[in-house]
Amino acid sequence: MRPPKSKRPEGDPRRLALDLLARREHSAAELRRKLTRRGVASGEAAELVGDLAGARLQSDERFAEQYAASRRERGYGPLRIAAELRERGVPDPLIGRFVDAHDPEWVERARAVRRKRFGAPGGPRDLRERARQARFLQYRGFSPAQVRAVLGDGDGDGD
DSSP, X not given: OOOOOOSSOOSOHHHXXXXXXXXXXXXXXXXXXXXXXXXXXXXXXHHHHHHHHHTTSSOHHHHHHHHHXXXXXXXOOHHHHHHHHHHTTOOHHXXXXXXXXXXXXXXXXXXXXXXXXXXXXXXXXSHHHHHHHHHHHHHTTXXXXXXXXXXXXXXXXOO
């Protein structure tokens, strides 16, 4: 069992922020939250994150681009990626630049995710299997239209 985090800053707040950013990109909201959890006063954390953004050491744009690309490569769809970016404090206009839910490429990505999880082309054998595959794709963040395009509309083809 881990001991509870102390409310004292773990050293220099700037060094702590730079250490976090050295590991991976963080959104401004994420970085502020992590700093305050480690004992940095919220006002100081906000000012520090603003300074880091001004020096281009922290960038919501870089974070959103890298995060979206990473999740896309791991087989997640546009709805889930956009929701996860919102949870991390990325503004909608920035999300829209890196996640276009209407891009036809998403249907091909959904098709590849379905094939990897459920096997070769041919689509589901019956309605129960079709519902199971549809739930999986929707959980992964693909839109109902993308799921229909992958599973077909009852034509039996699916892929």
